[in-house]
Amino acid sequence: MSPAASAGPVPNAVLSYEQAGVRYELIDPLKVAAQRAAAATALHLGAHGLAEVAASRGESAYVVDVGPFHLASIVECLGSKVLVADAMKALTGRSHYAAIAQDTIAMAINDLVTVGATPLVVQAYWAAGGSEWFEDTERARALVDGWKAACDHCQVAWGGGETPALAGIVEPGRIDLAAACTGIVQPKERLSLGERLGPGDAIVLLASSGIHANGLSLARKLAERLPAGYLTEVAPGLGYGEALLAPTLLYSPVTEALWAAGVRVHYAANITGHGWRKLLRHPAALTYRVHTVPPVPPVLQFIAREAGHGVAEAYGTLNMGAGFALFVAAADAARAVEVAQRRGIAAWVAGQVEAGPKRLVVEPLALQFDADALALR
Amino acid sequence: MSPAASAGPVPNAVLSYEQAGVRYELIDPLKVAAQRAAAATALHLGAHGLAEVAASRGESAYVVDVGPFHLASIVECLGSKVLVADAMKALTGRSHYAAIAQDTIAMAINDLVTVGATPLVVQAYWAAGGSEWFEDTERARALVDGWKAACDHCQVAWGGGETPALAGIVEPGRIDLAAACTGIVQPKERLSLGERLGPGDAIVLLASSGIHANGLSLARKLAERLPAGYLTEVAPGLGYGEALLAPTLLYSPVTEALWAAGVRVHYAANITGHGWRKLLRHPAALTYRVHTVPPVPPVLQFIAREAGHGVAEAYGTLNMGAGFALFVAAADAARAVEVAQRRGIAAWVAGQVEAGPKRLVVEPLALQFDADALALR
Numbered sequence: 119m120s121p122a123a124s125a126g127p128v129p130n131a132v133l134s135y136e137q138a139g140v141r142y143e144l145i146d147p148l149k150v151a152a153q154r155a156a157a158a159t160a161l162h163l164g165a166h167g168l169a170e171v172a173a174s175r176g177e178s179a180y181v182v183d184v185g186p187f188h189l190a191s192i193v194e195c196l197g198s199k200v201l202v203a204d205a206m207k208a209l210t211g212r213s214h215y216a217a218i219a220q221d222t223i224a225m226a227i228n229d230l231v232t233v234g235a236t237p238l239v240v241q242a243y244w245a246a247g248g249s250e251w252f253e254d255t256e257r258a259r260a261l262v263d264g265w266k267a268a269c270d271h272c273q274v275a276w277g278g279g280e281t282p283a284l285a286g287i288v289e290p291g292r293i294d295l296a297a298a299c300t301g302i303v304q305p306k307e308r309l310s311l312g313e314r315l316g317p318g319d320a321i322v323l324l325a326s327s328g329i330h331a332n333g334l335s336l337a338r339k340l341a342e343r344l345p346a347g348y349l350t351e352v353a354p355g356l357g358y359g360e361a362l363l364a365p366t367l368l369y370s371p372v373t374e375a376l377w378a379a380g381v382r383v384h385y386a387a388n389i390t391g392h393g394w395r396k397l398l399r400h401p402a403a404l405t406y407r408v409h410t411v412p413p414v415p416p417v418l419q420f421i422a423r424e425a426g427h428g429v430a431e432a433y434g435t436l437n438m439g440a441g442f443a444l445f446v447a448a449a450d451a452a453r454a455v456e457v458a459q460r461r462g463i464a465a466w467v468a469g470q471v472e473a474g475p476k477r478l479v480v481e482p483l484a485l486q487f488d489a490d491a492l493a494l495r
Numbered sequence: 496m497s498p499a500a501s502a503g504p505v506p507n508a509v510l511s512y513e514q515a516g517v518r519y520e521l522i523d524p525l526k527v528a529a530q531r532a533a534a535a536t537a538l539h540l541g542a543h544g545l546a547e548v549a550a551s552r553g554e555s556a557y558v559v560d561v562g563p564f565h566l567a568s569i570v571e572c573l574g575s576k577v578l579v580a581d582a583m584k585a586l587t588g589r590s591h592y593a594a595i596a597q598d599t600i601a602m603a604i605n606d607l608v609t610v611g612a613t614p615l616v617v618q619a620y621w622a623a624g625g626s627e628w629f630e631d632t633e634r635a636r637a638l639v640d641g642w643k644a645a646c647d648h649c650q651v652a653w654g655g656g657e658t659p660a661l662a663g664i665v666e667p668g669r670i671d672l673a674a675a676c677t678g679i680v681q682p683k684e685r686l687s688l689g690e691r692l693g694p695g696d697a698i699v700l701l702a703s704s705g706i707h708a709n710g711l712s713l714a715r716k717l718a719e720r721l722p723a724g725y726l727t728e729v730a731p732g733l734g735y736g737e738a739l740l741a742p743t744l745l746y747s748p749v750t751e752a753l754w755a756a757g758v759r760v761h762y763a764a765n766i767t768g769h770g771w772r773k774l775l776r777h778p779a780a781l782t783y784r785v786h787t788v789p790p791v792p793p794v795l796q797f798i799a800r801e802a803g804h805g806v807a808e809a810y811g812t813l814n815m816g817a818g819f820a821l822f823v824a825a826a827d828a829a830r831a832v833e834v835a836q837r838r839g840i841a842a843w844v845a846g847q848v849e850a851g852p853k854r855l856v857v858e859p860l861a862l863q864f865d866a867d868a869l870a871l872r
Contacts, residue, residue, distance in 0.1 A: 148635045149658060152619070155643040156653035165650045166613055180654030182615060184679060186563050193570065193618040193675040195659040236543055238559060241570040242529070243620065245671055258525045266532040273542045276533035277557030280673065281526060282572040285712075287671050292664045294622055296657065298570040298675035302561060335662075 132426035133340060173311040176401075178229035178388055181303065181311070188303035190235035193243075194225035196295040198334045199363075204292070205341075205348055206359040213257045216264030217365040218295065221331045223268040224366035225390075226297040228442060231373040232386040234310035235301035240269055242279030243296035247288040252281075264365075272370045274299070308377060312400040312445075314384040319471040320451035321397070321406060324372060325464035326441030328364035328415045332390040333436045337362055340424055353416035361417035369442045372458045376444070379457050385445040394433040395492040397443055397478050403489075405474030410466050411482045412439035429483045434491065445471060509803035510716060550688040553778075555606035555765055558680065558688070565680035567612035570620075571602035573672040575711045576740075581669070582718075582725055583736040590634045593641030594742035595672065598708045600645040601743035602767075603674040605819060608750040609763040611687035612678035617646055619656030620673040624665040629658075641742075649747045651676070685754060689762040689777045689822075696761055696848040697828035698774070698783060701749060702841035703818030705741035705792045709767040710813045714739055717801055730793035738794035746819045748838045753821070756834050762822040771810040772869040774820055774855050780866075782851030787843050788859045789816035806860045811868065822848060 153176075160170040163182060171188060174181035179192040199221055203214040227237050242265060252258050269276045288294050303309050329337060341358065344350045348359025369388075376383060387399045397406050414422075418439065422432035432438060446454050451467040458465035469481075476489035530553075537547040540559060548565060551558035556569040576598055580591040604614050619642060629635050646653045665671050680686050706714060718735065721727045725736025746765075753760060764776045774783050791799075795816065799809035809815060823831050828844040835842035846858075853866035 147632065148629045148639065151636065151639045152642075152656070152658070155639050156619075156655060159643060159646045159651070159653040162646065162650040163615065163652050166615065168615065170652055175655075180616060180618070180652075182652065182654075184564075184615075187561075189566070189615070189677065189679075191568070191616050191618060191654055191675065191677045193620050193657055193673075195620065195622055195657045195661070197659055198661060198663060201663050238540065238543065238545065238561075238566070239557060239568050241557070241568060241675065242533075243570050243572065243673055243675075245572055245673070252525045255524065259528065262525065262528045262532050265529075266536060269536045269539065273539040274536070275540050275547055275557075275559065276536040277559075277568055278533060278552075279529070280570055280572045281529070282574055284572070284575060284671060286575060286578050287666060287669045289664060289666055294661060294664050294671050296570075296620055296622075296673070298568065298618065300566065300568045300677045302566075 133336065171309065171311065174233060177311060178232040179235060181233050181309070188306055188309060189300070190230055190233050190303060191300045192226055192230050193296060193298040194229055196222040196225055197331055198338060199331045200293055200295060201338060202334060202348070202359060202362050206363060209348060209359065213260045214363045215257050215260035216267065217363050219261050219264030220268040220365035220368065222295045222297050223265065223272070224368050225331055226299040227272055228369050228388045230299045230301050231370045232310065232388050234303045234308040234383065236304065236374060237272055237274045237299050237301040237370055239277040239300045240274050241277050241298040243298065244279065244281045245284050245288050245294040247290045247292045248285040249283040251291065251293055268368060272368050310383040310386055312385040312402065315400055315402060315404070315445050315471065317404065317471055317473040318448055319384055319445045320448045320467055321408060321469040321471065322444040322446060322451055322454045323412055323440040323466050323468040324369060324442040324444065324458055325367070325412055326415065326437045326439055327367050328417045329362055330366040330390070330437055330441055336425060336435065337421055340421060344424070352420040356416060358417065358420065367441050367463060371461045372463055375457045375461055376454060379453060381446055381450045381454050381457060383444055383446055387443040389437045389440055389442060392492055393435045393437055394440065394478065394480070395487050398476060398487060398489065398492045403476045405472040406469065406478045407472055408469035408478070408480045409482065410468045411480065412466055414439045429485050433480065433483065433485060434487065510713065548686065548688065551610060554688060555609040556612060558610050558686070565683055565686060566677070567607055567610050567680060568677045569603055569607050570673060570675040571606055573599040573602055574708055575715060576708045577670055577672060578715060579711060579725070579736060579739050583740060586725060586736065590637045591740045592634050592637035593644065594740050596638050596641030597645040597742035597745065599672045599674050600642065600649070601745050602708055603676040604649055604651070605746050605765045607676045607678050608747045609687065609765050611680045611685040611760065613681065613751060614649055614651045614676050614678040614747055616654040616677045617651050618654050618675040620675065621656065621658045622661050622665050622671040624667045624669045625662040626660040628668065628670055645745060649745050687760040687763055689779065691761040692777055692779060692781070692822050692848065694781065694848055694850040695825055696822045697825045697844055698785060698846040698848065699821040699823060699828055699831045700789055700817040700843050700845040701746060701819040701821065701835055702744070702789055703792065703814045703816055704744050705794045706739055707743040707767070707814055707818055713802060713812065714798055717798060721801070729797040733793060735794065735797065744818050744840060749835045749840055752834045752838055753831060756830060758823055758827045758831050758834060760821055760823055764820040766814045766817055766819060769869055770812045770814055771817065771855065771857070772864050775853060775864060775866065775869045780853045782849040783846065783855045784849055785846035785855070785857045786859070787845045788857060789843055791816045806862050810857065810860065810862060811864065
């Protein structure tokens, strides 16, 4: 699994995430300016007799105290995974848009539940490159069916949405997919912004199904340099493109079941961009020590090997088999694993939180990420 | 103002909305399938002890009864108005992205308030064609500043958002802008889904600032056939591009002030795509008789004339000076106008609701739209 063990057919140059075309240094100044401007608008809630939950700034969803409970909201983009679906459609004739729909909803819902919210309403944002996108009725139908199935799985209401045709903005034949989600934190004690996070807590990791929807720029770039491209086998009978398109797991049934089972989540992190560095998401100075590493899905083993990534780059970029992290009291850890497994998602008591400098130590991989490995706020 | 009065320099062929590139017949089957699938998900709210407000299906925002109040949510796309801003930047060097930010927020907030909601949180969706979009820091800064200013004006909290770089999906150098908005209807009696709408109600129209953000495909197509394009004068000293980029008015300060002033809104319609046909939005069989027509902004007069539109096509496509319609008790109509004007928005008691077949009669224009002129559900 580590690139040192790579025995690929051709010696590959290392392919970094930056080489894959995402230049965070250009986006980050805007993000910082936007975050500051956004933070300054919180006072407006006072005019309505309400207030933000300030600890949610910089977290995965924004939370407002509306009195009897908290309100959480978010908008999330799918990103470039659609391009893999489009490429595979051209190669195999199969539509993967039902899976793509699930991915899009997962981007929003898996973030929303990190704050302790029950997702209630999803809004669809499907911006096509032109009216022609909708001519492929099988693909359009798959998008609708997959969207509904994901809503059913998460017990959320699909409220509506937008289906604009944006010729000149969205590329011809492409679609820009996003989801907005609104939920409530009820009772308020369900809020999991980390107030209760502390030394002694257990780290429970929930399995991913594969790459989910982060790291796709890298994965697509890699396909370009494979002789068989997306049809390359990553495991016997499993093609690269097919494996990439495994839909993102939806974690809200697990977080709902945990609450119902009396397990209080102290903090949660959706492991998306920045891979395992997301375990450092909470601002507190704490050491996260991992003793058990989930099995790595074949597609992620393949990417790490073919991209020439060391463990630090692989685990710092991709989810490497862990799609979601829960931080719970040590006494609740085994039960949390059981609850997840009863909802069909493999889970592991993977480590513990310790007093100490802010860092993540992954013992089985001799890997460490320090506080400065993740700068989200 | 009517095309019969046109004295343009060249005889123009009529330019319809369909010719401008938006082919609703391709999108509508998907919309219908999506609406059916979405409606079937409402039952999930029961699992959380909640229920949708069914009358909000097909309205401009989705409403859920969360107990002490209602929750309303929406996602809205700006559409192609950014392309006008980009073209004007190339022609004049001026960034119009502060106005564009207001347009985007207006698309969401003006829809959300139609159901009686107080908007609380806005989420930004800014999907660029590549990281390079953010290199123009003046433009990026204008987007941030304009977004914040619109949030300030509407007293909403900017919760956060997404700023993905979507090379291969969004066109290079372009940006796909959308906004998600969440609000509450409190007290519940503020809900304005039309239960109280009936004969005798007054129709109050609020002024628009120009084209707002609907009809831009047509407006852009028209620019292509003007010899001076966006620099064509539509009024002395006012260029076409400049006039198109007047930002959409934000109506939430008016709807908030109406409630504070004791004016109950029976129903409201945001006049966007389909122009004045949106006055027929409510499903009830009622006749809407307009006796007073607001002045038409020069840019809309110009478009109607140059596109060769008759009044039916102009008023059935563009807002023609009326950006938002309020339906209130006749006794409240004059006060509604005062309240709007105190918030800086011109308003008119424009007509009344009558018993009769579903239709809109605009007497000063000898114009009538029947029930089948608007099929939104």
